[in-house]
Amino acid sequence: MTGGGLFITFEGIDGSGKSTQARLLAEHLRSQGRDIVLTREPGGAPGAEEIRKLLVEGEPARWSPECEILLFTAARRDHLERTILPALASGKVVISDRFADSTRVYQGVARAGLRGLVDKLHKLMIGREPDLTFIIDMDPEQALSRGLARQSGEDRFEDFGLPFQQALRQGFLDLAAEFPARCRVIDGNRPVDAIAADVLAAVQEGAA
Numbered sequence: 281m282t283g284g285g286l287f288i289t290f291e292g293i294d295g296s297g298k299s300t301q302a303r304l305l306a307e308h309l310r311s312q313g314r315d316i317v318l319t320r321e322p323g324g325a326p327g328a329e330e331i332r333k334l335l336v337e338g339e340p341a342r343w344s345p346e347c348e349i350l351l352f353t354a355a356r357r358d359h360l361e362r363t364i365l366p367a368l369a370s371g372k373v374v375i376s377d378r379f380a381d382s383t384r385v386y387q388g389v390a391r392a393g394l395r396g397l398v399d400k401l402h403k404l405m406i407g408r409e410p411d412l413t414f415i416i417d418m419d420p421e422q423a424l425s426r427g428l429a430r431q432s433g434e435d436r437f438e439d440f441g442l443p444f445q446q447a448l449r450q451g452f453l454d455l456a457a458e459f460p461a462r463c464r465v466i467d468g469n470r471p472v473d474a475i476a477a478d479v480l481a482a483v484q485e486g487a488a
Contacts, residue, residue: 285368287408288483289379291455292416293448294438295423296468297475301416302377304476305483309373317367320377321355325362328355340439345392352383353401360406379410385451386437390444410462412486414479415452418468420445 288305290298299320306318322332331351335343343351356379367374380402388395424438424445437444456463464482466475 285371286373286412287364287368287376287410288373289376289381289410289413290416291378291381291385291413291452292468293418293420293423293445293452294435295426296416296418297423297426297472298414298416298468299377300472301414301466301475301479302375304472305479306375308476308480309375309483315370315372317363317372317374318377319359319363319374321359321379321382322352323355324359324364324376327358327362331355331358336436337433338436340436342436345387345394346397348391349383349387349394349398349401352387353405356380356383357405360408364408376410379413380406381413381415381452381455385448385455389451389454390447391440409459412483413459413463414482415456415463415465416468416475417449417453417465420449422469 290302292298302318302320306316310316321328322335323329331354335348335351335355364374364376383398383402384395388398421442424442453465456465466478466482468475
């Protein structure tokens with residue numbers, strides 16, 4: 281892998297293991313001497329972390345889809361300004377657990393048919409896409425069981441139930457087909473090490 285900033289994101293349904301894979305990739309690249317920023321959404325900057333609490337905690341009906349889009353966009357803008365862009369400008373590799381694709385799928389497709397609004401706000405306020413996106417694809421029923429078992433207190437979206445997770449999965453697969461140049465679908469129904477090996481191979485291929 282050559283020098284220069286690189287923006288990598290991990291996407292997938294709740295409980296798919298994307299957070300684990302983001303962490304494993306960060307650890308591997310650090311061991312190779314790369315300067316890594318491992319971050320997440322919603323969050324990744326002080327203001328964005330405050331907004332995160334509003335989004336992932338509480339009852340499912342706490343916010344309308346429209347309110348969610350505005351909150352996610354505000355958090356993402358803070359994340360972009362304070363964490364992502366400065367790190368990329370200094371040549372670091374930014375690895376983010378979720379980014380704009382989550383809003384495209386959650387609020388744009390599965391939660392409500394608001395993709396047009398999501399895209400307009402993204403163009404106006406974010407205007408940045410990842411260089412490489414991994415979509416960890418996993419059986420929704422198994423992923424939901426795993427997500428709820430964590431009892432993290434951040435399970436507002438898991439509480440929408442299995443049909444919502446099934447719609448999310450299809451939304452992410454459709455997104456991968458829409459953006460084939462940057463999206464890689466990884467089979468998440470396998471041991472963690474096997475998934476990590478495929479992720480690393482794709483990163484190395486893309487950086488060659």
